[in-house]
Amino acid sequence: MSLIKVANVNKVLGNGDATVEVLKGINLNVAAGEFLALVGPSGSGKSTLLSILGGLNPPSKGTVLIDDIDVYSLSQERRADFRHEYIGFVFQQYHLIPYLTALENVMLPLAITALPAKHQKEKAHDVLKKVGLGDKRSRLPNQLSGGEQNRVAIARSIINEPPLIFADEPTGSLDSKTATELLELFQTLNRNGLTIIMVTHNKDNLDWVSRTICIRDGRLIDPPQVA
Amino acid sequence: MTLTTIALQNLRRRKGRTAFLLFTFVLVSAIIVCLQALAVNLQADLQKSLTQYGANVIITPRSEHLALSYGGLAVPGLSYEIKTLDNSVLDIVTRNSGSGIQTRAPKVIGKINFQDKSLLVVGVDFASELKMKPWWKINGKQPQAREIVAGATVAKQNSLAAGSTMNLNGLSYSVAGIMQETGGSEDNVIFTDIPTARVLTENTDSWSMIELNSLRPDQTVLRLSELLPAAKVEAVSQLVQGTQESVDRFRNYALFASLILVLIGILIVAVTVTANVNNRAPEIGVFRAIGFRKEHILGLFLREILLLSLSGSIAGYVLGAIAPPLFGHLIFAKSFTFHLFPGLALLTIGASLLLASVAVAFPAWRAASLDSTEALRCI
Ligand SMILES: Nc1ncnc2c1ncn2[C@@H]1O[C@H](COP(=O)(O)OP(=O)(O)O)[C@@H](O)[C@H]1O
Numbered sequence: 001m002s003l004i005k006v007a008n009v010n011k012v013l014g015n016g017d018a019t020v021e022v023l024k025g026i027n028l029n030v031a032a033g034e035f036l037a038l039v040g041p042s043g044s045g046k047s048t049l050l051s052i053l054g055g056l057n058p059p060s061k062g063t064v065l066i067d068d069i070d071v072y073s074l075s076q077e078r079r080a081d082f083r084h085e086y087i088g089f090v091f092q093q094y095h096l097i098p099y100l101t102a103l104e105n106v107m108l109p110l111a112i113t114a115l116p117a118k119h120q121k122e123k124a125h126d127v128l129k130k131v132g133l134g135d136k137r138s139r140l141p142n143q144l145s146g147g148e149q150n151r152v153a154i155a156r157s158i159i160n161e162p163p164l165i166f167a168d169e170p171t172g173s174l175d176s177k178t179a180t181e182l183l184e185l186f187q188t189l190n191r192n193g194l195t196i197i198m199v200t201h202n203k204d205n206l207d208w209v210s211r212t213i214c215i216r217d218g219r220l221i222d223p224p225q226v227a
Numbered sequence: 228m229t230l231t232t233i234a235l236q237n238l239r240r241r242k243g244r245t246a247f248l249l250f251t252f253v254l255v256s257a258i259i260v261c262l263q264a265l266a267v268n269l270q271a272d273l274q275k276s277l278t279q280y281g282a283n284v285i286i287t288p289r290s291e292h293l294a295l296s297y298g299g300l301a302v303p304g305l306s307y308e309i310k311t312l313d314n315s316v317l318d319i320v321t322r323n324s325g326s327g328i329q330t331r332a333p334k335v336i337g338k339i340n341f342q343d344k345s346l347l348v349v350g351v352d353f354a355s356e357l358k359m360k361p362w363w364k365i366n367g368k369q370p371q372a373r374e375i376v377a378g379a380t381v382a383k384q385n386s387l388a389a390g391s392t393m394n395l396n397g398l399s400y401s402v403a404g405i406m407q408e409t410g411g412s413e414d415n416v417i418f419t420d421i422p423t424a425r426v427l428t429e430n431t432d433s434w435s436m437i438e439l440n441s442l443r444p445d446q447t448v449l450r451l452s453e454l455l456p457a458a459k460v461e462a463v464s465q466l467v468q469g470t471q472e473s474v475d476r477f478r479n480y481a482l483f484a485s486l487i488l489v490l491i492g493i494l495i496v497a498v499t500v501t502a503n504v505n506n507r508a509p510e511i512g513v514f515r516a517i518g519f520r521k522e523h524i525l526g527l528f529l530r531e532i533l534l535l536s537l538s539g540s541i542a543g544y545v546l547g548a549i550a551p552p553l554f555g556h557l558i559f560a561k562s563f564t565f566h567l568f569p570g571l572a573l574l575t576i577g578a579s580l581l582l583a584s585v586a587v588a589f590p591a592w593r594a595a596s597l598d599s600t601e602a603l604r605c606i
């Protein structure tokens with residue numbers, strides 16, 4: 001049983017004469033519990049594919065089914081609800097909200113739920129502890145190191161307990177030691193049942209994942225040929 | 228955490244922007260309330276000086292005769308023995324007070340005989356009369372039925388004092404008080420209340436003259452002349468005449484200035500908020516990716532601006548209302564009284580909330596509607 005089914009996805013970007021076919025006939029199935037790496041050269045369409053999988057970016061052609069829900073047949077607002085329920089994002093630049101503390105950033109997905117403030121705080125604090133930042137909950141993002149911001153971003157993506165995590169080059173701006181810590185964290189989360197799709201550049205990261213898929217010029221290359 | 232917490236944290240931690248917007252709201256509402264406070268104070272001043280000055284419109288019967296003078300009392304145009312004002316005239320005046328009439332003082336005036344001399348009796352309603360003539364000072368009290376107040380000269384000539392009696396038309400009347408010398412025609416007459424004057428002068432159905440105090444004497448004269456063709460309605464020229472026009476003009480200027488200020492305020496808020504919304508595109512992208520709906524984003528921006536405009540306009544209102552009484556004397560060399568203006572307060576705060584929401588709604592909605600990838604382009 002696949003959690004994610006991608007069928008014949010095409011994506012054309014740009015307008016007028018300057019259109020580019022960024023994704024060309026992508027077919028992909030991801031089973032629940034996989035830890036998937038998406039690799040490929042810069043500009044090959046990794047981020048675009050991830051945003052399409054994540055319900056952020058409608059494909060030009062093709063369908064994306066997650067948990068048998070046709071994501072792009074949903075209205076924009078229903079798709080927002082869907083993301084809230086199903087998906088946690090970790091962006092490359094972490095994108096923490098600059099005027100919210102670490103704890104508040106982690107609580108963000110709960111702000112649109114009916115969970116009482118006290119429980120929100122407890123939950124966010126627990127998750128922050130899980131990523132090793134229990135003592136830095138009152139810091140603003142600019143008072144945290146890159147690795148710490150990254151862990152806050154991960155805490156934010158998992159607080160709502162979504163079944164899926166999408167991470168776009170999460171180790172891109174981390175030193176190798178911090179990167180390893182992050183991958184360990186992902187591995188733990190994955191062993192606890194989360195399905196993770198991670199875009200990465202770094203070959204070393206591939207030791208940690210359960211499967212690697214490669215994209216080149218908008219096409220998946222199967223089997224993976226990462227040289 | 229709720230949307231309100233997020234909005235508050237943004238306001239708290241982006242102090243410069245918050246201060247700037249807050250300042251705009253405070254300034255615009257303060258100036259508007261301040262202008263209004265000045266206008267109200269000017270109006271109150273004018274009213275006070277107009278009333279203190281006394282009657283400025285006089286209604287008398289139309290008469291071909293020249294002004295009569297009797298016992299030193301000159302009543303312009305009054306030919307009390309020949310023509311009078313119908314009782315209905317006062318009703319008509321009362322019903323048409325719209326042109327700024329503040330006080331009406333109808334009078335019954337007539338001649339009676341007292342010890343072989345003629346004496347003028349003036350029946351007045353003391354309450355309205357004293358409003359227009361605060362300089363009338365009575366030693367004693369105001370007259371009731373069968374009582375009179377004697378003018379200073381009359382009292383002197385007849386050795387009257389409060390408590391003595393006068394025999395008029397075969398009835399005895401007690402002297403309730405003596406009016407202090409005014410140097411005017413009041414000194415030579417006796418005053419009674421209106422019913423007593425009607426008995427004394429055997430006049431049951433008419434007024435001799437009606438004095439009015441009006442804020443806009445010219446308008447009042449025009450209007451009443453139309454309504455009362457049988458009467459003569461005249462303005463008594465006064466120094467303060469025309470001042471109402473200046474106050475009205477000031478009010479118009481104040482209103483105009485307020486409108487301009489409101490426009491500038493909307494513009495500042497709209498420009499600031501639009502720029503701010505655009506700067507926050509990545510942030511909005513994150514909110515959207517996390518699963519915030521459009522209404523959540525719009526709600527965030529509205530909460531921010533409503534918190535700002537609410538606190539700003541309340542502070543502005545308080546400042547605008549207390550500034551004139553505190554500092555007015557420095558500029559205008561006169562003291563100002565404090566007014567609460569509950570209506571204006573509600574209007575200022577309400578308008579501020581409404582206009583701020585309108586200014587923020589469009590850019591916020593546009594931002595919330597951005598395709599998440601557009602917003603996340605820079606992510
Ligand atoms: N708005 C756009 N218009 C045209 N081309 C775009 C647009 N956005 C991205 N692209 C192109 O799409 C391709 C894939 O981009 P992306 O998915 O970000 O690649 P990756 O993440 O693998 O580096 C790149 O060649 C990029 O230049």
Ligand SMILES: [Mg+2]
Pocket residue numbers: 046047048168
């Ligand atoms: Mg990319």
